Amino acid sequence: METKRPLRSDLLQPVQLRLDGLFERLQHLERILAEVPDGLSEHVQHRLESAALSSGLNALRRSYEAIVTVLCLALDGSVPDAEESWYGDALDQLSGSGSGRRPVLPSDLAHTLREVVADLNFDPILELDETLAVQRRRRQAAMLAAPLLVGALTALDSRLINGTLRIGCAPDPEFVAQHPGRVERAKAQERALHHVLSCIKVAFRDRGHTVIPFGSLIEGRVHGRSDLDLIVPGDVTREEQGELWNIAEDVTRAEGVEFDLHFPNLYRDEFLDRIQVIKDGRIAPLRDLIAAATDPKTLED
Known part of the structure; x- marks a missing residue:
């Protein structure tokens, strides 16, 4: 099909x-x-x-x-x-x-x-x-x-x-x-997601890793049940993965937010091309999102 x-x-x-x-x-x-x-x-x-x-x-x-x-x-x-x-x-x-x-x-x-x-x-x-x-x-x-x-x-x-x-x-x-309740809950969830993301970014950066969000948060389509989708590019050892996962779990638990944390080096090479995301309003492979987020020029800006 x-x-x-x-x-x-x-x-x-x-x-x-x-x-x-x-x-x-x-x-x-x-x-x-x-x-x-x-x-x-x-x-x-x-x-x-x-x-x-x-x-x-x-x-x-x-x-x-x-x-x-x-x-x-x-x-x-x-x-x-x-x-x-x-x-x-x-x-x-x-x-x-x-x-x-x-x-x-x-x-x-x-x-x-x-x-x-x-x-x-x-x-x-x-x-x-x-x-x-x-x-x-x-x-x-x-x-x-x-x-x-x-x-x-x-x-x-x-x-x-x-x-x-x-x-x-x-x-x-x-x-x-x-439906004022659901609109307000969506706004509250968006604030919580941004707060959690900010905390996770700092904690991961202190350990030498970049974390990139994708999904509903960067699409601007957060609702009351939205979770946080994250990817950590580059080589991450098993020990580091466990440590980063625990950090994210502690931060999200405090805000009552659910999350998914992905490490591309665990998957086959085609993973970054097969998984599609919304970037600048268009469908693009996850690889493009990572490239833009880790571009030195982007980071300087």
């Missing part, structure tokens, strides 16, 4: 980035399922299939959640952030028209996207058959949702280009006024 880059509007480039990741994860899931060997007992084969589905579906869930989150932020200026219900609330927001724009997601697509993240309500280890049945339905929903989502986003892109999406101004002031 492949997708060309269909979205032209600048507003949707962060969405396109996540969409590309979604299709990579769909392909990965199909590959690992194809690698489940034949000729085993039915029980063992089902165990292996379930394990592959568990890993692949968790990744797909994160992709769909990321797309929905960025869409809400890009179009409406805020995203629901209730811990248990935010995803369903966000789908309701995107399939509705109460935010100064036309509906973005058809109701049938919103329903399918809910099925992708359906949770198990029983023990997945003890009840393998039931677990596998749910996983297979989720996989089917994920495969069905992808082309439908591309179609909806392509239509949205056209409306953004020709100016027919909005019923009013963007984002609609009345809509924003209805």
Whole structure:
């Protein structure tokens, strides 16, 4: 399953980035399922299939959640952030028209996207058959949702280009006024992320390392659940990695912020080219972001 880059509007480039990741994860899931060997007992084969589905579906869930989150932020200026219900609330927001724009997601697509993240309500280890049945339905929903989502986003892109999406101004002031709590929580989270990043930069620099943020913070699309994505370029020993990780953990714990810390020297060379980020409003490989951040001229400025 492949997708060309269909979205032209600048507003949707962060969405396109996540969409590309979604299709990579769909392909990965199909590959690992194809690698489940034949000729085993039915029980063992089902165990292996379930394990592959568990890993692949968790990744797909994160992709769909990321797309929905960025869409809400890009179009409406805020995203629901209730811990248990935010995803369903966000789908309701995107399939509705109460935010100064036309509906973005058809109701049938919103329903399918809910099925992708359906949770198990029983023990997945003890009840393998039931677990596998749910996983297979989720996989089917994920495969069905992808082309439908591309179609909806392509239509949205056209409306953004020709100016027919909005019923009013963007984002609609009345809509924003209805959700002051989530807007304030997003602002508070952004302040916390910047504070944590500043502390981590100082601590890492004192130990001879540079840390570079990427993700929602540098895209300017922080919400109440945003975490901090960080990468440490260059050669970092195992001992140093552990020390840096502990420092970041101590700093983020104090602010109640979650983080991801990446060390490129642990990965293959193509990692920096395969991982895409938003840089200056455009999709670019992570290597370009690192090059700009570590350029001596940039550091002098």
